[in-house]
Amino acid sequence: MSDGTIVRPYGDTTGDGMVQTSFTLPVPPGPRAEGAALQLANKMGIEPAMVVHSHGIGGGGGTAGEGAAFTFFVVYGSVRHLVDLAAVEVEERAYPLLSPTEVNAAIKTRLRRSLVVLGACIGTDAHTVGIDAILNLKGFAGEKGLEYYREMQVANLGAQVGVADLVRTARDRRADAVLVSQVVTQRDAHLRNTRELAGAFREAMGESRPLLVVGGPRFDPAMAAELGVDKVFGRGTTPGEVASYLVHALVPEEEQ
Amino acid sequence: MSDGTIVRPYGDTTGDGMVQTSFTLPVPPGPRAEGAALQLANKMGIEPAMVVHSHGIGGGGGTAGEGAAFTFFVVYGSVRHLVDLAAVEVEERAYPLLSPTEVNAAIKTRLRRSLVVLGACIGTDAHTVGIDAILNLKGFAGEKGLEYYREMQVANLGAQVGVADLVRTARDRRADAVLVSQVVTQRDAHLRNTRELAGAFREAMGESRPLLVVGGPRFDPAMAAELGVDKVFGRGTTPGEVASYLVHALVPEEEQ
Amino acid sequence: MSKLALDPVLATRARELAARAAAPVVELARAHTTVSVERAVLRLAGLTGTDPVTGDGPEQDRVPWVNRVVDAVRDQVGLESGVALPVWHALTSGTAHDLQELAEQVGAGTARFALPADPEPAREAARTAVATGIARIDANRARRDELVAGLGDPPRRPWIYLIVATGDIHEDIPQAQAAARAGADVIAVIRSTGQSLLDYVPEGATRTGYAGTYATQENFRLMRAALDDVSRELGRYVRLTNYASGLCMPEIAVLAGLERLDMMLNDAMYGILFRDINPRRTFVDQRFSRMVHARAGIVINTGEDNYLTTADAVDEAHTVTVSQLLNERLAHEAGLADWQLGLGHAFEIDPDRPESFRLELAHALLARGLFPDAPLKWMPPTKHMTGDVFRGYLLDGFFNLAGALTGQGILLVGMMTEAVVTPWLSDRDLALRNVRYVLGSAGNLAEDFHPQPGGFIDRRAHTVLAEAVDLLERIADHPQGLIQAIADGTFGITRRSPDGGKGLDGVVRLAEGAYNPALELLEGVRV
C-alpha cells in the first residue's frame, strides 16, 4: 500500500498518519492537565490530537480519583511526520543464513579447528533463558542451539558472571567468541554493562580480544559500534542466525 | 510530583519522560519495517525508542502473517519534549458554576423573561444521546437537563436537522441560544458542519444571531473562535455547566 | 445447548401475544405500497442506471432511472395500482421496446402512462420481466450453496462478524480481505451516515462516504468479488453483509439478492426509532424486503442491540426480548425461516455495575433459550466503551467469552476504539486476535458452565421473560398494537408517531386491482 519510499502511519486510510499514544503527567486531572497532554501530543507532531481518555492516579478514595497527583491520558491523532524508507539504515543480515551442516563444514574445511564459544549473563542479571535459547541443545524456535554444532566448543558459564572472570576464562580457553546476554534494562543497565565488558576486553587483550557478541530483548541491533562490541542481537534471535554470523565473522572466506 | 511549571511524562521515575505509542505502517514486517518504526518514533521525539512488539497485518494464512502488507508496532521510550504548564492555555471555566435555583433566579431577576434554547443534531448525524443528556429532564451524571430549568424554554429538535431549517426555526422562535451536537467526526465532519452552521447564521442574521454552542465527544473546547461559534463543549459535559455558561453569556450582570 | 429451563407456558404465551401485537402492522403492510417498493419492482425487471441530465457531478449524485420512472407514473396516474400496470402497458402497447428506452422517454419528458383497460397483457409482461430478476436471485442462492459446499462454512460457532467502514470502497476491499485472512467469517460494510435518508440508491463505485461507505450495486459487486477471491484463498466461504434499512430498504434488498450478499441488517423498527423514518413507510418496506431476503436465502440481522444504546441494558432488558419476538413474528409472516433470523442483542450493561458479567450471561441465555434455532447476533459493548482502549480491549474479551459460554451464533467483533473512531485496520486485527485467544483458550468452558436452577443467572433470566410477557400483554391489548407501542416510546425510550418522520409521502394505499408482480412471485413460494 506504500507508494514509493515515503510512507505515513495508516489508520483506516492511506496517508491519514493516525497513531495512538498513552502517557502519564505529574499533574492533577482537569482542564489544565488535558491542555498539557495536548501540548505534549502536538510537540510529538500529533496534530490534530484528541485526548480521548484521561483519569487521575494516586488520589484518595478507592478509585484513585479525588486529589490525584497524576493523570493518565490516551491520545489519538494524526502525526505530520513522514517516514522515509530510503533513509532507514537496516541491520539486514550481511551474511548468508547457513544450516548447521553448512556451518560445521565451513569451520572444518576453512578454519580447520573447532570454534571456541563462551557464553554468559554478566553483572547481576540472572536471566539465562535467552542465552540458553542460543547455546543449549534444546535451542529456540525449533532451531537447535550452538551446543548442537559438532565443530563448536561451547561453554555456557550461566548467569551473574563477573566481567573480570569472564575475561580470564576467555583468555585461558582461547575463546574465539564471547556471547553475552543482558535482559535487565532498567536505568540502561544493559548498555552500561556492555560498555564495561567491551572496555575490560580492550584493556586486557587489545587487538587479540575475542569477537564480542551481545544480545537481549531490548537491544537495538544498530548499536554495536556505539557499544564497542562486534555484533548486537535483539529480541527473537535464533541460534542459526548467530551461528551463521560467527562463521561470517571468524571463518576465513574460502579463496577461489 | 511536578516541580514548577515544566514537567515531563512519568513512567516510574520523575522526569523519565516515558510514553507508549502504537501505530501501523504500510510496510511488510521485517528489519526494514522495524527501522521505519524507530525512525518515526525518533521524529516524534522518542529517544531512545524501543520497538517492543510488531506483527504483520493483512497477509495470507489465518494468522495474517505471511505476505502481510502492513505492520503494527508497539513502541516504548522516553520523549525529550518538555511540557510547559505555564504555556497551557486552558479553557478554565471563566464563569461560576450555578445551581438550577441560582440559574433560574438569575434569569428571572436579571433577564426578566424566560431564556429560549433550541437544541439539535445537524447534518446526517443521528446521535441524539449527547444533546438529550444536556436538554432532557433525565439529564446526565446526576444533573437534570435544561428542560428542568423553570426559566428556560427548551425545544429539542432531535437529529438530522438541516442547517437551513435550524436557522429558520431559530428566527421564528427568537432563540437566545442554539445548542448543536456533533458526534460523527470521521473526515472532520463535525468541524465542517460546525463551520457551515456558523456561516449560515452569520449570513442569515448577522450580529443579531443567537448564541451558538456546539458540543460532542471529539471537540477541542479551545476551538470555538476558529469554528466561528461562541462556545464548544467536549466529552463529559454536564447540563449544569451549560446552564451556567448560558447565564454568563446571555444574562446581564446585575449592576450594583 | 440450552442451559436454562425456561417456563414453556410463558414462552408460548409470549409468542401468541407477539402475533397479536404484530397483526396491525401486517395488515397495514398488505394494504399499502411505497415508492421504494415500486422502484424495487423495476430493478427486479432489470432497470438500472441514472439520468445523465440530473447532474454532471459523479454518477452517485445523479437520479436513478427507477426514481424518474416511478415519479413520472405517480404524477400521471398515481401509484395506487403500482407501477407495473402503467409501465408494462406502455411497453406492451409498443411505445418503447424496453424499460431502458421507456426510461429515456421519461427523461425526455415524452413518456405517457395510463392504466390499461385489460390488465392481463401488462400483468403477463411484467411478471415475465420481474421473473428474470427473481431468477437471478435464485441463481445466486444456488451459487452460494455451491460455494459453501465446495469451500466450507466457518469451522465453529459463533461466526466471527466484522465491520469495515472507511467510506471508500477501494480502502474497504483490502481491509475486508485482511480481516478475512485474520479470521473473519462475515464482513459488513456499514453505510455512510446519510444514506438512510436518501430516497434513492446511489450508483457506481464510491469513495466519499462518512463513517461508512455508500451501499450501491457496484460496491456490492466489487466487495463480493473480492471476498470470493479471498474465500478461495482461505478455503472458507466468507460472507458479506450490508444494510437493508432506510428509505430504500426494498431496493437495497433486491440489490443484495442480485449481487449475492449473504446477510442483511434488516429490522422492523430500527429506521423508525433511530433514523426517524415514518413508521408506515418502514412497515410496508420491511415486509417487501423480508420477502426478498427469504427468497434470496439471506440471513437477516435485527437491531435490538441498538435499544440498549439509548435505554439502560438492565432496566429495559425485557424490551429487547419483546422486540425479538415481534421481529420473529414479522419475519415468519414474510416467509423467513428460523435459520435466517439473526436476532440482535448486546453486551451493553454498565461494566461498573456489580455482577454485570453474570447479568449479561443471563440475558444472553434467555435469548438462546427462547430462539434455539435462530443464529443470534451477539453485539459487543459500545455505549460503555470509553477512550481507555486498554479497558475496552478487556471488555471485548469478556464479551467474547460470554458469546462462547452462551452459544451465540454470530459474534460481532468489538473494537477497542469504539468510543474514538471508526475501526482502524489494526483495531480489527487486534480484535480478531482477542477473539482467537478467547475462543481458543476458553471456548469450551461452556462444558463447565452450569447456572444453578434458582441461582442468580436463572432468576434473572426468568424475571426478564416475565417482564417481557407483561409488556406484550399491554401492547397486544391495544388495537394499534406495535404501532401504538412505538408511539409510546416503548423501545429505546424513543417516541415515534405513526404520522411523523421521514418518507410518509412515499406511502400509498393500494387500490382495487393493484398489481405487484414481485409480491405475486415471492408469495408464490414459501421457503
Added chain:
Amino acid sequence: MSKLALDPVLATRARELAARAAAPVVELARAHTTVSVERAVLRLAGLTGTDPVTGDGPEQDRVPWVNRVVDAVRDQVGLESGVALPVWHALTSGTAHDLQELAEQVGAGTARFALPADPEPAREAARTAVATGIARIDANRARRDELVAGLGDPPRRPWIYLIVATGDIHEDIPQAQAAARAGADVIAVIRSTGQSLLDYVPEGATRTGYAGTYATQENFRLMRAALDDVSRELGRYVRLTNYASGLCMPEIAVLAGLERLDMMLNDAMYGILFRDINPRRTFVDQRFSRMVHARAGIVINTGEDNYLTTADAVDEAHTVTVSQLLNERLAHEAGLADWQLGLGHAFEIDPDRPESFRLELAHALLARGLFPDAPLKWMPPTKHMTGDVFRGYLLDGFFNLAGALTGQGILLVGMMTEAVVTPWLSDRDLALRNVRYVLGSAGNLAEDFHPQPGGFIDRRAHTVLAEAVDLLERIADHPQGLIQAIADGTFGITRRSPDGGKGLDGVVRLAEGAYNPALELLEGVRV
C-alpha cells in the same frame, strides 16, 4: 470451596513421600549454621550500623558491624559453636559494656574472642540479649493484630498483591500509596537485581537499585510507616512484603520481624535454582528464617511460579505440585502454620495452546484442593507476555478471572508491560482497574462454575496429581532425597549440585555444645 474431588489416598501418599524426601534437608539444616544465621543472632541482640572505616561512600556500601564481628569471631575461634558463646563471653567477662562497644573494638582490631570454659554465663546473657529482639518481634505481631482488628482486612479474597520496583525508596513510597488507594491490599517492594548475592545487608534509605530497591531495615521502616498512614486513610490494613532470599535470608527475616513486615517471599529452593546459591547454604538459612517468620506471624510466599518461566507449564505442572508439598513440609517443620503458607503457582501456559485457559483452571483447582487452608499465591502470566500490551492486558484479565473462579488467596496483579519494563505507575493503576472489573463483574461466577467429574478439567487435575506422586516416589527413594533431585535438574530444568554455587564457604558444621540463643527461644514456642 473445593470444586474437585481429589483422590484422598493419593493426597495422603503425596504428603508421606514429601516428608521422606525433605528429611535429609532438615537433618542438614539442624547440623549446620551459616555466617548469615549468626549475624541474624547479633541483629536480634540489637547490633546495628556499619563500620565507618570500610568506605567513605554512601552508608549502604559500608560493611555492617554484624559482618565485622562474625568474621572476627570466625577468624579467631571459628563458628562451629556459633557466635553467641564467644561474643557474650567477651561481654560477660567485661572487655566491653555492650555489643556496640565490642563491635568498635573489632573495628579497631583490639577485640579478642575465646570460647568460655563455663558456657552458662555467656548463654544466660546471650539469651537475655536475643530475647529483647524476639520481644520486639512479638510486639510487632501483636501490633499488627491490633491494627487489623481496628482497620479491618481486605473486604474479599483474593487479596490484591502489587509490586513496586523503582530502585528508589522515595519513588516507591508514593507509588505504593497510589496503588493502595487504587485497591491494592498487599505491596511488595522487589529488590535490586544484585542484592541476593551480597553477603551483607545494606544500611539506610537507598535510591540506587536496579529493577528493584535494596532491602534495608531503614527502607522497611519507611515503607511500613507510609503504608500505616495510607491504611488509616483507607480504613483497611495494607500489608507489606519483601524478600527473605539470597545470601542474607536469615537476617532479612529478622529485619522483617523487627519492622513489622507482613509477608515475605521465602522459598526453600528459589535461591538455589535462580540465583545459583549453594544448596546447603540455602537449606540452613531457610530453616532459620522460617522459624523467625513463624514467630513473627508473617505469611511466606513460595516460588514455584518461577519454575514455569524456565520449564513448560504443562509438561512440568507436576513439579510445581511436588515443590508445593516439599515447601509445605519444610515450613511445618520450621513451625509455620497453614494460614502462613502462600504457596506459589502461576498462569504460565502458552496462551496460543488450545484449551490453555481450562488447563490453567485445572492446575489452579488442584492446588486449591490439595492445600485448602493455605492462602495460595496466584502469579500472573510473565513468560508469554509480549510487547503487545493490549494482548497482555487481556491475558491478565483472564488470569484474574481464573483466580476468582478457583478461589485463590493472594492474587499478584499482572502488568501489561511485563515483557517491557518494570511496572510504571500507570501500568499498576490500569492493572488494578482490570482486577476491579473482573472481580466486580464476574467474581461470583464461581457459583456457576462446575467442572464435570470426568470432564476435561477434572481429568487434567488428576493426571497432574498422579505425575506428582510418581516423581515424589523417585525423589523419596534416593538417600539424599530433595538434595539429589535438585542436582538432577528436577525443578525449572536447572541443575544445582550440593557443592556448587555461591556462599558455600559461609556454611559451618556445628560442634558439640554449639549454642544459638535464637534457635533455642524460637524452638521453645510453636505457633
